[in-house]
Amino acid sequence: xxxxxxxxxxxxxxxxxxxxxxxxxxxxxxxxxxxxxxxxxxxxxxxxxxxxxxxxxxxxxxxxxxxxxxxxxxxxxxxxxxxxxxxxxxxxxxxxxxxxxxxxxxxxxxxxxxxxxxxxxxxxxxxxxxxxxxxxxxxxxxxxxxxxxxxxxxxxxxxxxxxxxxxxxxxxxxxxxxxxxxxxxxxxxxxxxxxxxxxxxxxxxxxxxxxxxxxxxxxxxxxxxxxxxxxxxxxxxxxxxxxxxxxxxxxxxxxxxxxxxxxxxxxxxxxxxxxxxxxxxxxxxxxxxxxxxxxxxxxxxxxxxxxxxxxxxxxxxxxxxxxxxxxxxxxxxxxxxxxxxxxxxxxxxxx
Amino acid sequence: xxxxxxxxxxxxxxxxxxxxxxxxxxxxxxxxxxxxxxxxxxxxxxxxxxxxxxxxxxxxxxxxxxxxxxxxxxxxxxxxxxxxxxxxxxxxxxxxxxxxxxxxxxxxxxxxxxxxxxxxxxxxxxxxxxxxxxxxxxxxxxxxxxxxxxxxxxxxxxxxxxxxxxxxxxxxxxxxxxxxxxxxxxxxxxxxxxxxxxxxxxxxxxxxxxxxxxxxxxxxxxxxxxxxxxxxxxxxxxxxxxxxxxxxxxxxxxxxxxxxxxxxxxxxxxxxxxxxxxxxxxxxxxxxxxxxxxxxxxxxxxxxxxxxxxxxxxxxxxxxxxxxxxxxxxxxxxxxxxxxxxxxxxxxxxxxxxxxxxxxxxxxxxxxxxxxxxxxxxxxxxxxxxxxxxxxxxxxxxxxxxxxxxxxxxxxxxxxxxxxxxxxxxxxxxxxxxxxxxxxxxxxxxxxxxxxxxxxxxxxxxxxxxxxxxxxxxxxxxxxxxxxxxxxxxxxxxxxxxxxxxxxxxxxxxxxxxxx
Numbered sequence: 001x002x003x004x005x006x007x008x009x010x011x012x013x014x015x016x017x018x019x020x021x022x023x024x025x026x027x028x029x030x031x032x033x034x035x036x037x038x039x040x041x042x043x044x045x046x047x048x049x050x051x052x053x054x055x056x057x058x059x060x061x062x063x064x065x066x067x068x069x070x071x072x073x074x075x076x077x078x079x080x081x082x083x084x085x086x087x088x089x090x091x092x093x094x095x096x097x098x099x100x101x102x103x104x105x106x107x108x109x110x111x112x113x114x115x116x117x118x119x120x121x122x123x124x125x126x127x128x129x130x131x132x133x134x135x136x137x138x139x140x141x142x143x144x145x146x147x148x149x150x151x152x153x154x155x156x157x158x159x160x161x162x163x164x165x166x167x168x169x170x171x172x173x174x175x176x177x178x179x180x181x182x183x184x185x186x187x188x189x190x191x192x193x194x195x196x197x198x199x200x201x202x203x204x205x206x207x208x209x210x211x212x213x214x215x216x217x218x219x220x221x222x223x224x225x226x227x228x229x230x231x232x233x234x235x236x237x238x239x240x241x242x243x244x245x246x247x248x249x250x251x252x253x254x255x256x257x258x259x260x261x262x263x264x265x266x267x268x269x270x271x272x273x274x275x276x277x278x279x280x281x282x283x284x285x286x287x288x289x290x291x292x293x294x295x296x297x298x299x300x301x302x303x304x305x306x307x308x309x310x311x312x313x314x315x316x317x318x319x320x321x322x323x324x325x326x327x328x329x330x331x332x333x334x335x336x337x338x339x340x341x342x343x344x345x346x347x348x349x350x351x
Numbered sequence: 352x353x354x355x356x357x358x359x360x361x362x363x364x365x366x367x368x369x370x371x372x373x374x375x376x377x378x379x380x381x382x383x384x385x386x387x388x389x390x391x392x393x394x395x396x397x398x399x400x401x402x403x404x405x406x407x408x409x410x411x412x413x414x415x416x417x418x419x420x421x422x423x424x425x426x427x428x429x430x431x432x433x434x435x436x437x438x439x440x441x442x443x444x445x446x447x448x449x450x451x452x453x454x455x456x457x458x459x460x461x462x463x464x465x466x467x468x469x470x471x472x473x474x475x476x477x478x479x480x481x482x483x484x485x486x487x488x489x490x491x492x493x494x495x496x497x498x499x500x501x502x503x504x505x506x507x508x509x510x511x512x513x514x515x516x517x518x519x520x521x522x523x524x525x526x527x528x529x530x531x532x533x534x535x536x537x538x539x540x541x542x543x544x545x546x547x548x549x550x551x552x553x554x555x556x557x558x559x560x561x562x563x564x565x566x567x568x569x570x571x572x573x574x575x576x577x578x579x580x581x582x583x584x585x586x587x588x589x590x591x592x593x594x595x596x597x598x599x600x601x602x603x604x605x606x607x608x609x610x611x612x613x614x615x616x617x618x619x620x621x622x623x624x625x626x627x628x629x630x631x632x633x634x635x636x637x638x639x640x641x642x643x644x645x646x647x648x649x650x651x652x653x654x655x656x657x658x659x660x661x662x663x664x665x666x667x668x669x670x671x672x673x674x675x676x677x678x679x680x681x682x683x684x685x686x687x688x689x690x691x692x693x694x695x696x697x698x699x700x701x702x703x704x705x706x707x708x709x710x711x712x713x714x715x716x717x718x719x720x721x722x723x724x725x726x727x728x729x730x731x732x733x734x735x736x737x738x739x740x741x742x743x744x745x746x747x748x749x750x751x752x753x754x755x756x757x758x759x760x761x762x763x764x765x766x767x768x769x770x771x772x773x774x775x776x777x778x779x780x781x782x783x784x785x786x787x788x789x790x791x792x793x794x795x796x797x798x799x800x801x802x803x804x805x806x807x808x809x810x811x812x813x814x815x816x817x818x819x820x821x822x823x824x825x826x827x828x829x830x831x832x833x834x835x836x837x838x839x840x841x842x843x844x845x846x847x848x849x850x851x852x853x854x855x856x857x858x859x860x861x862x863x864x865x866x867x
Binding site for chain 2: 123125128129131132154159162164180181182183184226230240241243244316317318321322324325329332333335336337339340342343349
């Protein structure tokens with residue numbers, strides 16, 4: 001067999017460079033995995049900071065009630081505006097804290113070492129249920145211990161702070177001063193609230209400790225992208241709804257969160273590009289390029305919309321709906337493709 | 352001639368034989384066309400938490416009873432969007448687009464209720480196949496009702512009960528319900544381009560207008576597959592079958608069912624209220640045509656006075672519609688909905704007396720025009736109540752029951768109310784439609800059956816100085832969601848306005864009707 005010298009040289013070069021390529025891919029994956037961890041820890045730290053602010057706000061609120069000997073009617077009558085402001089602040093801080101957790105929830109729930117924190121913070125049932133119980137007891141400042149009360153965000157604090165549970169309501173009060181006392185305009189149990197806020201901060205810190213010891217692997221990286229990308233669609237959906245209903249009805253979850261979307265999406269793109277793209281491209285270069293194109297398309301949409309909003313543009317219902325649907329659709333397509341890539345790579349997805 | 356034939360016969364026969372052999376060989380070697388649809392195993396990360404059925408077969412759509420004709424998952428790229436159908440079937444699209452069927456899988460009230468349920472259980476998303484099987488069958492059949500959605504999205508999936516979902520039906524079981532429909536979405540559809548449909552419309556008609564499908568979708572049985580709903584351990588905590596929605600059997604066992612006045616006759620009549628009046632007048636002839644408007648009772652989703660809040664509640668704008676066109680169609684459907692609601696009920700005074708200083712009277716709530724109970728469906732959120740106000744001869748109010756607090760959006764807790772309650776393990780009412788933790792269903796008061804009435808008896812002590820004759824104002828109200836649900840699940844302080852189904856004024860204690 002005659003082989004030309006250039007061809008031989010190319011073969012030799014390829015053979016020598018192949019391991020280098022593999023090493024480079026490994027390095028990229030390692031960097032990407034480190035980024036996954038860093039992203040999670042960053043948001044966890046923001047969650048802790050927010051939970052501490054929430055705790056401080058509850059200390060203020062409980063202090064106001066305590067100054068009136070625990071008499072809510074008296075406190076409201078003397079310091080109504082102050083209490084209304086404190087409750088507004090508590091609700092706002094709660095939303096921020098919850099959003100920080102929602103961003104990393106999928107990762108926390110997907111890692112065996114941290115899954116219990118998802119039950120405690122966000123998803124677990126009270127002890128009266130047979131499964132998925134949030135395994136903790138809540139000790140209140142007055143010494144009362146509530147056995148297995150359910151997850152802290154949606155089982156305890158949200159219903160308490162927004163008056164969704166009759167048990168936590170101490171007094172109906174016209175918080176917004178419009179002359180009407182509608183559902184949700186209430187003073188809630190300060191003792192319960194303070195205990196729950198302290199628990200939130202405590203468990204957020206405990207999560208950080210276990211998260212710091214975590215060493216992410218390829219499965220974790222896929223899981224992260226798969227569970228975080230759809231939250232982008234959710235955030236954009238909230239933005240869409242906020243365009244529909246802003247100022248008209250008091251929706252307490254629909255907020256314009258395009259800044260969050262940018263941050264989270266940037267994180268997802270980075271994680272994919274660094275940790276997963278080399279793996280996916282090795283098996284299916286076309287699939288990899290479609291995923292990358294999806295991320296670019298989504299980020300372009302988010303960036304453009306955010307820039308327009310920042311420059312004062314107002315979106316009509318039809319346009320907001322179209323943009324929200326587009327974002328959701330792109331996010332859904334990205335996730336479907338990443339899941340298909342994970343299946344091809346033989347990666348198990350948890351979460 | 353004879354000689355020539357004889358001479359040429361052998362090569363002719365050989366040629367024919369060769370041709371036959373060639374054709375037979377080609378047929379044998381022809382690659383087998385794969386059966387349409389997608390194998391469950393080919394959908395990455397598809398969860399089957401409920402296990403196989405008693406015969407050992409996979410149940411990819413369970414706890415919904417919806418299924419495909421060949422057991423395979425549907426390929427979403429093969430399901431046409433209604434917006435595509437609109438290219439030729441514009442009138443049908445414009446009738447359907449504002450309907451509750453079109454937004455069944457996207458309206459915010461429904462979506463939030465599903466999300467709240469999904470969050471209750473680790474397999475919550477898969478349990479929600481129970482809901483989506485009727486509300487968004489395309490999503491379930493394609494495999495997107497799954498914790499990890501590895502199937503690509505498509506427009507048709509966002510369109511709720513879209514064209515293909517009805518026009519491919521081949522079997523329905525209205526007794527079992529819970530979406531017990533078999534849809535030929537894999538083999539019963541065509542993929543012909545629009546010009547080819549025009550060139551050869553028969554193939555298209557065969558695909559979506561098969562005789563058995565046309566007969567089925569014109570029947571009450573078809574509607575019953577979804578408008579019969581029962582909870583069991585798969586989607587709730589019920590230990591025994593709990594009937595949640597019995598609309599089909601209410602109709603089947605009624606005068607309407609016996610006289611073959613079908614669901615479609617009223618709800619797909621071009622003017623449903625006019626058709627109900629026609630039936631009430633004894634004329635049972637069928638509507639001139641069946642419109643795709645599916646006019647029902649949910650007045651809220653057509654209340655254009657809500658402005659952009661309505662777009663929020665409806666979950667946005669369907670593919671193929673502009674904001675202006677959407678508003679126009681919704682407004683038109685709203686008029687039909689309100690007219691239909693007003694044709695359904697009546698009020699009558701059945702008894703009144705003053706005895707021992709007490710005023711007693713009975714108000715009959717009459718179901719005059721609905722071919723099912725009033726109210727019907729899943730009525731833990733939708734509910735009906737009676738408001739009565741009695742005034743003395745000076746106009747002073749001496750009795751009031753059933754007031755609606757428009758500021759807080761709450762109905763008098765002492766009101767006479769037609770509603771069913773979802774109960775938890777401790778027997779407490781679940782106010783916000785949490786199906787997955789419901790243990791039992793109970794009725795505060797069952798719906799009023801077709802052509803029936805429910806007499807409500809009131810008794811109140813008359814003030815010593817009250818003088819008659821007394822004037823009774825009775826109002827029958829209907830509301831599509833409780834305030835607890837709106838606040839806890841929708842997370843807004845929007846007050847859902849009630850709708851006045853009927854109003855009447857009577858003189859007491861005599862039975863003279865002042866104003867019907």
